[in-house]
Amino acid sequence: MKDSSIMMTNNISTLLFLLLIITSCTGQQxxxxxxxxxxxxxxxxxxxxEIISGNFYMEDGSSIYIPKxxxxxxxxGKAGAAHAVGEDMKPVPxxxxxxxxxxxxxxxxxxxxxxxxxxxxxxxxxxxxxxRNEKDTYSKIVLGLAPGGIISVWLRGxxxxxxxxxxxxxxxxxxxxxxxxxNMSNEKYIKETKSEIIEEKIKxxxxxxxxxxxxxxxxxxxxxxxxxxNFKAEGKNKLKTIxxxxxxxxxxxxxxxxxxxxxxxxxxxPSRIAMSWQDTNGNGYxxxxxxxxxxxxxxxxxxxxxxxxxxxxxxxxIDKYNSNLEVFILANDEKYSITKAEIKVYEASN
Numbered sequence: 287m288k289d290s291s292i293m294m295t296n297n298i299s300t301l302l303f304l305l306l307i308i309t310s311c312t313g314q315q316x317x318x319x320x321x322x323x324x325x326x327x328x329x330x331x332x333x334x335x336e337i338i339s340g341n342f343y344m345e346d347g348s349s350i351y352i353p354k355x356x357x358x359x360x361x362x363g364k365a366g367a368a369h370a371v372g373e374d375m376k377p378v379p380x381x382x383x384x385x386x387x388x389x390x391x392x393x394x395x396x397x398x399x400x401x402x403x404x405x406x407x408x409x410x411x412x413x414x415x416x417x418r419n420e421k422d423t424y425s426k427i428v429l430g431l432a433p434g435g436i437i438s439v440w441l442r443g444x445x446x447x448x449x450x451x452x453x454x455x456x457x458x459x460x461x462x463x464x465x466x467x468x469n470m471s472n473e474k475y476i477k478e479t480k481s482e483i484i485e486e487k488i489k490x491x492x493x494x495x496x497x498x499x500x501x502x503x504x505x506x507x508x509x510x511x512x513x514x515x516n517f518k519a520e521g522k523n524k525l526k527t528i529x530x531x532x533x534x535x536x537x538x539x540x541x542x543x544x545x546x547x548x549x550x551x552x553x554x555x556p557s558r559i560a561m562s563w564q565d566t567n568g569n570g571y572x573x574x575x576x577x578x579x580x581x582x583x584x585x586x587x588x589x590x591x592x593x594x595x596x597x598x599x600x601x602x603x604i605d606k607y608n609s610n611l612e613v614f615i616l617a618n619d620e621k622y623s624i625t626k627a628e629i630k631v632y633e634a635s636n
Contacts, residue, residue, distance in 0.1 A: 318346060320375040321410045325350055326368040327429040329358035330502065332492045333390055334483050335431045338464055340384035342427065344377040345403075352384065352429060357483060362502065363440055363448075363535015365426055378406045379427070382439075385459060386431050389480045390494055392473070394464075395435040395454040405449060406441065414445045417527040419541035430535060432502045438535060445538040451506060504583075505533040508552040509590050510597040511615075513559070515547075519606040521566035528561040533579070550597050555586050559602065562634055571608045572634040578626035585624065589617045604631075 325342050329335035340352035353367040360366050380403040385396035406427075413423035424441040431437060435454035441447050461468075465475050484494055513530065517523035525542030532554035540546065542563070559575045589595050598617035604610070611631050613624040 318377050319407060319411075320377050321423070322374050322425060323376060323410075324368040324370070324426050325352045325429070326366045326426050327352055327358055327384075327431060328360045328362070328364050328366045329431050330433075331359060331361045332488050333388075333433055333497070334359045334480075335389065336387050337431070338385040338387065338394075338396075338459060340382065340386075340429065342379035342382045342401075345380050346377055348372075348377070350376065350379075352382070357389075358431065359483075362430055362432070362505070362533075363428065363438070363442070363446055363537070365428055365442055368426060378403050378410065382429070384429060384431070384437070384454070385457065385463075387459075387464070387476060388431070388433050388435075389476060389483060390497055391433055392476050392480065394457050394459045394472075395431070396457040396459075397452070397454040399437070399450075399452045401439070402449060409441055409447060409449065414443075414538065415540050415544045415546070416444045417529075417539050417541055419543055430502075433497045434499045436502050438502070438506075440535055445540070446536050448506070448534055448536055451503070505535075505554060508534075508554050509586060510550055510552055512550045512597075512599050513547050513602065514599050514616075515542075515561065515563075515602045515604070517563070517604050519565060519604070519608060523566070523604070523608070524564045526562045526564055526570075529559065530556055531558040533557045550599075555582055556600065557582075559600075561602070563604075563608075565608060569608075570634040571631065573602075573604070573611050573629070573631045575602070575611070575613055576628040577624070578628075581624065581626040585615060585622050589615065589622060593617075 327337055335358045337352055337354040339354060341349045343349045350372050353369050356367045358366050379401055381398060381400050383398040385394065387394050410423055413421050416422040422444050424443040426442045428440045428442045429437060435456065437452040437454055438448055439450045441449060459472065461472055464472055468475055488494065515525050528542055528547055529537065529539040531537040534554035536554055557577055562570065562572045564570050589598050595617045598615050601614050601616055603612040609631055611629050613627055615622040
């Protein structure tokens with residue numbers, strides 16, 4: 287009888303232990319939220335790179351590769367090649383690794399890095415308001431590879447948000463891994479490929495021998511500023527959509543009703559703004575502003591660094607004929623004119 291009681295107690299303990307494991311595993315599966323996203327990569331315009339290998343890793347043991355074998359030069363923060371691989375719905379990755387070649391430097395970089403999984407999950411869940419004034423979310427995780435071994439990671443869809451900056455190390459890569467089918471050294475292959483990639487268009491745009499190391503970190507600096515679109519026309523014009531791109535690769539493309547436009551928040555310096563609006567008669571218009579990099583950075587430096595002003599408003603002043611646009615920054619009631627930006631105003635179909 288005593289042995290039977292002991293056996294029963296042991297069986298109950300074993301059963302409870304198994305139930306605890308099952309409950310724990312089930313809880314993990316339930317809390318491991320999934321989203322529809324694909325991996326992709328880019329490099330700054332005129333600064334070509336190529337991924338040799340790379341993967342995002344999930345805590346459930348799965349992984350997904352980052353597309354490789356493409357010359358990356360689409361622009362900082364922009365999407366590159368994205369392959370339809372694996373399940374559409376995937377957990378948020380907690381780390382990634384990558385190896386790549388920076389052609390202008392003729393160097394290899396690589397490393398393994400931890401991602402802010404909780405922040406990624408929150409951003410996927412919160413999403414953003416798109417240009418149709420609807421809630422949307424991100425569809426890509428983008429890796430940016432810059433000279434000097436700089437890596438930035440963004441969430442990108444109808445908007446883009448930077449979620450991290452990492453520093454890779456210079457590494458050695460075996461020929462069999464980089465160019466398994468080429469009968470030449472890495473050095474020779476890189477020089478020949480570099481020569482093919484760097485055409486006159488690139489040579490006329492940048493000094494290929496003087497890479498601006500550090501500029502991509504400069505782009506990341508944020509200031510507290512808002513946007514105000516001011517219509518001078520009689521009646522009430524209606525802002526329909528606005529796109530604001532920043533030098534750090536972030537952007538938003540949203541409805542004119544979205545309060546984020548006029549909200550005073552930390553943002554990187556703008557590189558481009560495009561918008562559409564409608565007058566009281568239902569006529570449609572649009573405008574694009576391409577900022578001069580030297581001027582806009584100098585203006586922000588004067589306001590926020592030299593004068594130590596805490597916040598500012600970027601004003602887009604549209605005349606009463608919907609035909610001209612003035613751009614300036616207002617800070618502490620002082621006006622800072624933006625005169626070198628390329629501005630286009632045009633009629634648009636609705």
